[in-house]
Amino acid sequence: MTPSQRFLAKLGLKDPVPESHEDQQPESTGHNSRRSFLKRTTLGGIALGTASALWPVEDLIAQTTQKVSRYSNPSDLRITDMRYCIIQNVGRTPIIRIDTNQGIYGLGEVRDGADERYALMLKSRILNQNPCNVEMLFKTVKQFGGHARQGGGVSAVEMALWDLCGKAYNVPVWQLLGGRYRDKVRLYADTPEAPNFEEFKKRVKHRIEDQGMTWLKMDISIGEVKALEGALVNSKFWGSNLAQWQGGYMDYANIKHPFTAIQITEKGLDGMAQIVSDVRSAVGYEIPISSDHYGHFDLNNAIRWGKKVEPFRLAWLEDMVPWEFTDQYKKMSDALETPVLTGEDIYLLSGFKPLIDTGSVDIVHPDLATAGGILETKRIGDYAEEKGVAMAMHFAGSPVSFMANVHCAAATQNFLALEHHSLDNPWWESLVKTLDGKKLFEKGYAQVPNTPGLGIELVEEEVKKHLLPTNKTYFAPTPEWNDIRSHDRLWS
Structure with a gap:
């Protein structure tokens, strides 16, 4: 009896039937057999420590998290664009949208009365990055903010990153902040x-x-x-x-x-x-x-x-x-x-x-x-x-x-x-x-x-x-903001 069969016997389960002819491989090379086992049984988190010795970690994680609802694969998310529009709200209020390679996006807002370019200039610093690394990206761009409306760009990007992160993990932003005190x-x-x-x-x-x-x-x-x-x-x-x-x-x-x-x-x-x-x-x-x-x-x-x-x-x-x-x-x-x-x-x-x-x-x-x-x-x-x-x-x-x-x-x-x-x-x-x-x-x-x-x-x-009459742009691509043209480190 193989180690896998002995483990199954302890759980009162039979050896899984392969899903296809391709799954019929020797136990020594039975990656598909192990995957089939995890799909067919209700093992989930049961005896996780024992099971981890028999099956690859990625199979166990896939099984135990299969019912976690997500809008994307967070670890593979990448920022692909930053776009904007400007509405006539308290004079002018720019709204930005950060797009990703998985079709989800995050919304942020440059402070009322401020310039959308405060945010657009930051695009080159976050392009191709994982938006779920919110703190790292915030520390990357925060040197480009300032008091009053000059803080609007960094703040807009940060808002949009949290929106993206919440969508990626399928939770509200307040949950990512540690929970809420009030509803x-x-x-x-x-x-x-x-x-x-x-x-x-x-x-x-x-x-x-x-x-x-x-x-x-x-x-x-x-x-x-x-x-x-x-x-x-x-x-x-x-x-x-x-x-x-x-x-x-x-x-x-x-x-x-x-x-x-x-x-x-x-x-x-x-x-x-x-x-x-x-x-x-x-x-x-x-x-x-x-x-x-x-x-x-x-x-x-x-x-x-x-x-x-x-x-x-x-x-x-x-x-x-x-x-x-x-x-x-x-x-x-x-x-x-x-x-x-x-x-x-x-x-x-x-x-x-x-x-x-x-x-x-x-x-x-x-x-x-x-x-x-x-x-x-x-x-x-x-x-x-x-x-x-x-x-x-x-x-x-x-x-x-x-x-x-x-x-x-x-x-x-x-x-x-x-x-x-x-x-x-x-x-x-x-x-x-x-x-x-x-x-x-x-x-x-x-x-x-x-x-x-x-x-x-x-x-x-x-x-x-309600777009600004002088700028009817509605989330058009902004390739002109893709390139970094300076060395940004503040110390030597």
């Missing part, structure tokens, strides 16, 4: 604009009761009181609009807060505070209200403003001064009772560490499409959690980045709320379909999917309706 993700949205206070109250009621929002954020700027005589000091030097996002290099919009010399008088502070009071009276005190976009004025005026609105118990004061002034955030945080927050323009965990380590912020606020993508944003949250700092998430993009945020938020314990900047956009959700057929969000909460990857696919006909 739905709380959203926050802007307070609605209105021509008068009565209309504002109606729209707030719609926001809360119909749309189901349980967290709101309001913009309150010195621009609200610029027409009030005696409200501001030195504002007329900068012109009449005090726009925060337009202008040349030396215009008000691009001068950092400490350098404008604008001050707010008590009359100005009272006028701004009255607006906060009105909003709080319309919303009530059960729902958190955050605040943002105050204009460009210095630390001392920021502290005066923060103290003025303390009675209204705002959830946070956002980006009062530029994020890189850690010492100023420390002074502000020490001086105020209202939580201080920043982070939407910070790239990588290393950029957040000074603020967290010094206790300069009460809440971190990364934008996943700037911060470095899904895993890096989770790392930011995890690091902040160790220091007793919570994490909210800034977001103003398409459903692609939205779902990347949802997976990250589900897997991060100290998460508070995720911004939804397109709540009133009627076509925003139609850009994608979910793999489980559920809505992206409902009644103020996003659904955490149990489907592979990010859990969404683009709806081609809908996306094409």
Whole structure:
């Protein structure tokens, strides 16, 4: 009796009947016979240690994993292309698609308002690589990212790699991050604009009761009181609009807060505070209200403003001064009772560490499409959690980045709320379909999917309706970005 026959006898099984004439080979060369045995029996993982001495490891693995559902053979996946389109969302939002040799692809998004070339220049660094090696590829390309929109390319690639990896292994991205803490993700949205206070109250009621929002954020700027005589000091030097996002290099919009010399008088502070009071009276005190976009004025005026609105118990004061002034955030945080927050323009965990380590912020606020993508944003949250700092998430993009945020938020314990900047956009959700057929969000909460990857696919006909008029490209091949033309190592 051969060793194989003795093993079969112990299991109460007969020698397998060959599947074809070609399988009738001597036991000494019976690879097909062993394969046939594994196919015909229910051995699976039974007596694996004993069986491994008799059959090749690859046969045993094939047998024991035959019921594992995958969309591909992950170890043989290779990146073959990176393509893009640009939709008219918050100005412009590029979406990238990373294709592979096995027909599956991953979706990512360059941050709103950024250039698709931040991502396309990375194609040559990841071409022909296995997309499931997410960390290695991230470390390869992260040197080409930067703060604010410059982090958009690296973050887009990282999102798409996780989407691919989840599809390859047939699991949701949150599972690849270590599992989830929640099955739905709380959203926050802007307070609605209105021509008068009565209309504002109606729209707030719609926001809360119909749309189901349980967290709101309001913009309150010195621009609200610029027409009030005696409200501001030195504002007329900068012109009449005090726009925060337009202008040349030396215009008000691009001068950092400490350098404008604008001050707010008590009359100005009272006028701004009255607006906060009105909003709080319309919303009530059960729902958190955050605040943002105050204009460009210095630390001392920021502290005066923060103290003025303390009675209204705002959830946070956002980006009062530029994020890189850690010492100023420390002074502000020490001086105020209202939580201080920043982070939407910070790239990588290393950029957040000074603020967290010094206790300069009460809440971190990364934008996943700037911060470095899904895993890096989770790392930011995890690091902040160790220091007793919570994490909210800034977001103003398409459903692609939205779902990347949802997976990250589900897997991060100290998460508070995720911004939804397109709540009133009627076509925003139609850009994608979910793999489980559920809505992206409902009644103020996003659904955490149990489907592979990010859990969404683009709806081609809908996306094409909203392409940027000046660039109608829809995922065309990009061979011009294939070649590496530099030596990238940062050390000698």
